[in-house]
Amino acid sequence: PTIIFINKIDRAGVNLERLYLDIKTNLSQDVLFMQTVVDGVVYPICTSTDIRAEHKEFVCNHDDDILELYLADKEILPADYWNAIIALVAKAKAYPVLHGSAMCNIGINELLDAIISFIFPPASVPNRLSAYLYKIEHAPKGHKRSFLKIIDGSLRLRTVIKVNDSEKFIKIKN
Incomplete structure (x- = not known):
């Protein structure tokens, strides 16, 4: 699993749109922007309780079970989408993107929360040395x-x- 953290968003002249394009061009199209940045302030746009349409569409394009529920016009809860996002990240089929400034302690708590949500420790094999x-x-x-x-x-x-x-x-x- 990979989480992309865009650092130094507090700097003058930062061009996030160009950076987003570079990420999609050079790294992967399968990125999920979990936040938006306005004047150096980070706002969440995808959480376990609030999933935007663009994130729902992403999940439907990458998760057949959710797509089947959607096509059958069944209710899909935000938790269902969130769990699907977690599974996609675990399978390296989605890469959450977060923003912040390590020096100014902006977005660090959100990054730590994302690490806890998306990256699980490997299963322990009992008695393996x-x-x-x-x-x-x-x-x-x-x-x-x-x-x-x-x-x-x-x-x-x-x-x-x-x-x-x-x-x-x-x-x-x-």
């Missing part, structure tokens, strides 16, 4: 002692571990 090797000491008799920072999972004596999806294996010894 994730660790960083940060130090190797040479012990007597030519042995090596490795020091790991374990991020997830656990180690036990005599466990055999596959290294980074390679063909190498390591056995945990005392």
Whole structure:
């Protein structure tokens, strides 16, 4: 998932329309402008409770389930559109665009909210080891002692571990 954040909107002479065209030309046509900017002030135009017609049209063009509901003249709630937008962003079929000025703390809370809404942490795989090797000491008799920072999972004596999806294996010894 990708969120596009247009920074430095507080600067004089910023041409957002040209920037929008550049984004659509050089990055993707599948952008969703979540805000509008007037005189350096950011206003939301797409939220979980308020979906504009242009956003509804975008969702219908990209989500067959919502399109079927629309064509069947069924009621589609703002939450339905919002959930579809979240799913499209997760599948990299839509790219929300937000605005702000990091230096002036404009739009930062909205960016953080968007990150929480649109980007989910990867599902944890139980008992899968994730660790960083940060130090190797040479012990007597030519042995090596490795020091790991374990991020997830656990180690036990005599466990055999596959290294980074390679063909190498390591056995945990005392």
